[in-house]
Amino acid sequence: MTLETQRRLCVAFAADRGWRVLDVFEDVDVSGAARLEDRPGMSGVLGALSGADYVLAAKQDRYARSVLEFARLSEAAKTAGVTLLTADGHLSPDSSPFLAQVMAAFAEQERETIRTRIQGNKNTLREVGSWLGGLAPYGYKIVRRDKGAYLEIDPEAAAIVRECADRLVRHGATLSSLARDLNERGILPPADHARKRDGRETRGARWSMTTLRDVLISPAARGYLCKAPEGKPRTALHLVPVLGADGEPHRVGPEVLDADTWTTVRHVVESRSVGRGSTRAGRALLLHVAYCAECDAPMYRQRRTVNGKDYSTYVCTKGVGEHGEHVSNIVQASGLEDQVEESFLRAFGRVHLMTEAVTGGRDVAREIRETEEALDNLTGNLAALPAGGRAAQTVVGQIAALEQKLATLQGEAERPLTRAWIREEKTLGDEWRARDTVGRNSLLRDVGTVVSVEPLQPGAERRFTRDRATITFTGPAWYREDPEAAELAAIAAVEEGGESRGPRH
Ligand SMILES: [Zn+2]
Structure with a gap:
């Protein structure tokens, strides 16, 4: 309602x-x-x-x-x-x-x-056929066999989805740079791609950031039948998988993106869209990296150029105006950004990029957790149902199916599983040079960079001084597990004169 x-x-x-x-x-x-x-x-x-x-x-x-x-x-x-x-x-x-x-x-x-939920499931199961009568999501094509219609991978489109996901997650590419690249390569966006595949005339449409984002973050890329929750528009941001009688998402096709890639893509896209509406702030190198030492609030970049000279600043919005919560805290953006860049490159510039590989079995921890949660919900509901009734029988069936799945997953989890950090040829310094501002921002956040900025002391000169910023790195898992990186970071921490602190946000 x-x-x-x-x-x-x-x-x-x-x-x-x-x-x-x-x-x-x-x-x-x-x-x-x-x-x-x-x-x-x-x-x-x-x-x-x-x-x-x-x-x-x-x-x-x-x-x-x-x-x-x-x-x-x-x-x-x-x-x-x-x-x-x-x-x-x-x-x-x-x-x-x-x-x-x-x-x-x-x-x-x-x-x-x-x-209502059981009735809803029945309804959606009936709706499968009619939904498949519509357009296949990008990455899929519709094939008819037996009496039904099914989704199969469209190799050409699926390759584009997988390539973009990979570049977004592993190489710091942005949605806008990816969309531009697809357009330059003459790759057709979803609607035109479908038209061409069906032998119809294309309309000269081009990829936009939004089109690409929707393709990448829709649960349809997992091969799931999707619907928008009641009262929400049917856009990729709101789509959720339809659950089947077994409590699982209703699968209508093979997956274009595996669970981990899809989850990571969604996370990357959502974390980058923070501050949407203030696009200037969204492009700042130190967004959610620089924090106000007075109040711990994130500092936002205010873009300002006069006669071609850059006077941009990072500002704590809590300390602005006469009703501010504390003294004003404004710092010259270029000075602070240079300082952070130098510090990052000194600590991590020669450190090799690490990617995590899992061998010797499936990483089933996440699936186990999800299944346990689903079971928890179902068993909680069962207590309130009249024993032996039809609703209770259905729930008992769902519980049995999930318990079976849990047993299988736990069996898999017991097999030897090795996690290994693969050392890539590229260094973090190479990555830094290859990435744009948004990509560098995520690199800084990957290594747990926190920059704490003190307000200008009363009476101090109004030029930028480096002693106002304390830079710390907590580092992701590979960094903590990698002795070489840890050693370098320790050296850097001493040079910065700051102690290592946990991330605050
Ligand atoms: Zn503040």
């Missing part, structure tokens, strides 16, 4: 009874299982209790998804003399305020959720 729908239901409910709406509170993207006080909307409700007669929510789970938190809310409402209601009638003025009653209502809610 969308927020809009919930609000409409509640307003109509109140209007029917001639009540005046004092205030409307919403919790967006906050777990209903969180503590009441940790939810902004719910904090508002708690604060408004004393002035109200009724609190109304669309459904009971909008109040809380945890019995304990709901009990606390009921208690607070009782003390304030306020009645909690739901527009769906689950909670009415006649409801007994006893906890037993509340828990019974919760159990009912759970049962309904499961019924």
Whole structure:
């Protein structure tokens, strides 16, 4: 149910009874299982209790998804003399305020959720055919065999997806440079590629950053049937896999990207889109590397050139203006960036790039964790179902399938598994020189660089001095495990005069 729908239901409910709406509170993207006080909307409700007669929510789970938190809310409402209601009638003025009653209502809610979910699965299973009637995701083509339509790898397009993923993850390429490169090579973007494959006329479309991003981060690249959650647009950012009766994503084709690559790509894309909307800050070398020593907030680059000369700065936004939380903290960008570059190259410039290889078995830890979580959810739900009913039988079937899978995975995990860091010919110095600003930024973050910047001391000269910045590297796993790199970093740390500190963000 969308927020809009919930609000409409509640307003109509109140209007029917001639009540005046004092205030409307919403919790967006906050777990209903969180503590009441940790939810902004719910904090508002708690604060408004004393002035109200009724609190109304669309459904009971909008109040809380945890019995304990709901009990606390009921208690607070009782003390304030306020009645909690739901527009769906689950909670009415006649409801007994006893906890037993509340828990019974919760159990009912759970049962309904499961019924809806099972029904939903049936519906989506029926929808497979019709979805396949649409366009195949980029990287796939539709083939018909037996009575159905199936996705198969489109080798030409899949190779492009895999190449871009690899360059993005392992070589620090950016979406914009990749899109430009694809256009220069005359590679057709998804819609035109499909048109050409079907023997239709192409329209001269070109790759954009968004097209490429959507291809790379969509769960469709894993071979999963996808859908947008209710109320969300059907864009790659929102797509989630449809789960089958076995609790697993519903697979409709082979994978173009394996689980680890896909997860990493998504992580890289999301971490780089931090600060979107302020594109200037998004291109800063020291974004989420430089922090204010006064308040630990990230410092943002303010671009400024006068007569062709660069006067850009890094600024802590918490220390700006007369209402700032602390003294202003502004530092010359070029000076700080040069200092960090030198420090990085001194510590890591001659260190070889390391990539991790896993041999002797599959790395199944992540899959085991996911399966255990899924089992946990299902068994929790089972307790609330009427024993022997059809819903319970379905859940029991899902649990059995997942337990079988878990046993297989644990069997695989017990086989010898060796992780090895492969030393590449290239050094981190080579990488630094080959990468653009965004690529260098991720390189700095890879080695756990933290630059802590002190405000200018009162009375000090206003030119840039290096003693304002403390640079530390914590390093990723390979660095901590590599004696040579550790030694070099230790030398660098001494030269910087700073002690090694853990990453703060
Ligand atoms: Zn600050």
